Amino acid sequence: MYSYEDRVRAVRLYIKLGKRVAATIRQLGYPTKNSLKSWHREYEKCHDLRSGYVRSKPKYSPEQKKSAVDHYLGHDRCVAETIRALGYPGRGTLAAWIEELHPGTGKRVVGKAGCVPKLQAVKQAAVIELCTREGGARVIAEKIGVSRPTLYNWKNKLLGREAPASMKRPKNPAPAPERAELERKVESLQRDIRQLQLEHDLLKKANELLKKDLGVDLQLLSNREKAMLVDALRKTYALPALFAALGLARSSYFYHRARLLVADKYAGVRRAITEIFEHNHRCYGYRRIRAALSRRQTFISEKIVRRLMRQEGLAAATAKRRRYGSYLGEIGLAPENIVNRDFRAAAPNEKWLTDITEFQIPAGKVYLSPLIDCFDGLVVSWSIGTRPDAELVNSMLDAAIETVTDSNVRPVVHSDRGAHYRWPGWLTRMREARLIRSMSRKGCSPDNAACEGFFGRLKTELFYSRDWQATTVEQFIEVVDSYIRWYNAKRIKVSLGSLSPLEYRESLRIAA
Numbered sequence: 001m002y003s004y005e006d007r008v009r010a011v012r013l014y015i016k017l018g019k020r021v022a023a024t025i026r027q028l029g030y031p032t033k034n035s036l037k038s039w040h041r042e043y044e045k046c047h048d049l050r051s052g053y054v055r056s057k058p059k060y061s062p063e064q065k066k067s068a069v070d071h072y073l074g075h076d077r078c079v080a081e082t083i084r085a086l087g088y089p090g091r092g093t094l095a096a097w098i099e100e101l102h103p104g105t106g107k108r109v110v111g112k113a114g115c116v117p118k119l120q121a122v123k124q125a126a127v128i129e130l131c132t133r134e135g136g137a138r139v140i141a142e143k144i145g146v147s148r149p150t151l152y153n154w155k156n157k158l159l160g161r162e163a164p165a166s167m168k169r170p171k172n173p174a175p176a177p178e179r180a181e182l183e184r185k186v187e188s189l190q191r192d193i194r195q196l197q198l199e200h201d202l203l204k205k206a207n208e209l210l211k212k213d214l215g216v217d218l219q220l221l222s223n224r225e226k227a228m229l230v231d232a233l234r235k236t237y238a239l240p241a242l243f244a245a246l247g248l249a250r251s252s253y254f255y256h257r258a259r260l261l262v263a264d265k266y267a268g269v270r271r272a273i274t275e276i277f278e279h280n281h282r283c284y285g286y287r288r289i290r291a292a293l294s295r296r297q298t299f300i301s302e303k304i305v306r307r308l309m310r311q312e313g314l315a316a317a318t319a320k321r322r323r324y325g326s327y328l329g330e331i332g333l334a335p336e337n338i339v340n341r342d343f344r345a346a347a348p349n350e351k352w353l354t355d356i357t358e359f360q361i362p363a364g365k366v367y368l369s370p371l372i373d374c375f376d377g378l379v380v381s382w383s384i385g386t387r388p389d390a391e392l393v394n395s396m397l398d399a400a401i402e403t404v405t406d407s408n409v410r411p412v413v414h415s416d417r418g419a420h421y422r423w424p425g426w427l428t429r430m431r432e433a434r435l436i437r438s439m440s441r442k443g444c445s446p447d448n449a450a451c452e453g454f455f456g457r458l459k460t461e462l463f464y465s466r467d468w469q470a471t472t473v474e475q476f477i478e479v480v481d482s483y484i485r486w487y488n489a490k491r492i493k494v495s496l497g498s499l500s501p502l503e504y505r506e507s508l509r510i511a512a
Contacts, residue, residue, distance in 0.1 A: 007049050009028070010024065014040055060088065067086070068088070068094060069101050071085060072094065072098060073102070079091055079364040080362055080364055091365065099387075126144050126154060127154050130151055199218075202233070202246070203216065205232045209232060209274075218245070218246055221246070223252045224256045226247075230242045230257075239253075269300060272293060272296065273309060274312060277309075280492075282461075283316050283457075283461030284316060286309055287302065289309065292498075294498070319456050319460045334422075335439050337447060338412050338414070340447075341447060341449065343450040345374040346375075348510060349380075349403075349411045350375060350411060351374040351375075351414065352374070352411045352412065353415075354396070355415060356392070356393070358388070363472050364386060366386060366473060366480070367386070367387065368455075369382065369392050370454065374450060376501045378502070379501075384480055388420070389420075392420070410434050410435060412435075412436045412437075415439055416445075488502050
């Protein structure tokens, strides 16, 4: 919103410079091309400008605004579904209405480095304690260090939403005949569940090991393929149950198992490679796979790893080549480019890089703002939200400042020239924390190449290779947050001696 004096000054300079739009904007630093021409037309018509702006009638009524927000909250908070059903408004307008009527509803996740996710064994133990508890679920959640909804989410993922959250015996048990009948039904249901789980695991293993479709008829597999499935699940299920489900004779299994062990001396290595590949977001190439095998005391050459991966059909996603283009030119003053494309750092918290990237999924748009340490690529802090506003970057910076315990350390924070890094809130935080500002040239993404490289790896390994058609915005935020925690704690970097950033700092006895 420009004042009357600002608009008159712009129009007079525009006329003085021979109606040259670019020269006028370059000299003043404002406004846009269309605004300047509109002010000039008004000045020529009326020989003056209005002292204030005339507010137009709102496009949407309060009832329409409330109806749109209610539809959004009542349909799994899906922006795309609301716009498709009502035919209005735009994504930005709906986001503003939601923030106005229900502040804080827009999802945002803020994390800090060093937070290690809970192990699968801890989740299983927590779910068992939840289902067999005598007291409240909140007590169990506080003991583990998670929220109550997180505890129920673990239960839904492990047991399904149909399973009850409490299986304790009632204080007034049913009569003996009815209790016996109920116990028989429960036992029958448990047998059916075990059988369905067995069939599910067999189909899953057939897809992983044999590259079969998930709807394949297991009875049509060859005895050799059935033997491979039994060998993969024999530690989980009893052999008679597996033989019955596959229609495989016991003698046939041991015959083909002996032939497989003799024919393929790398059978164990194949399973290990597949497990490493699947458990690391299907993004490890042969170098990282070989480094992970070395951790397990399995030492084989890179050529063998490449051959086995090719035979198993394991190929890491690669980045697509894109044409480089940048806009040369800038308006207004900005801090000096201190980093100057030197992304090396001799110690932690010496150089930090930040930027914002966008993920567009069918359910809506999600924005990520991370802070990368040039020392080892550690994501010091990050924030994920549905709006690329100042709060997104401010919350990320606050979390990063909390990790700096040494008052003598003054990191250089390098960013592009976006408005997020010029707002008073950002400048105040930088000044109070005694951080040093550094900015890239206008429209020159290579000046922040290390941060752009992190975005490229994240999207190549996590985003481009998956189908997000049935994923909600909340679920996608959880997936990105989980990936960054895995990136810090477990993802192997060959440049760090085949260690993850947190493992590398632990080896140097540096606190994360």
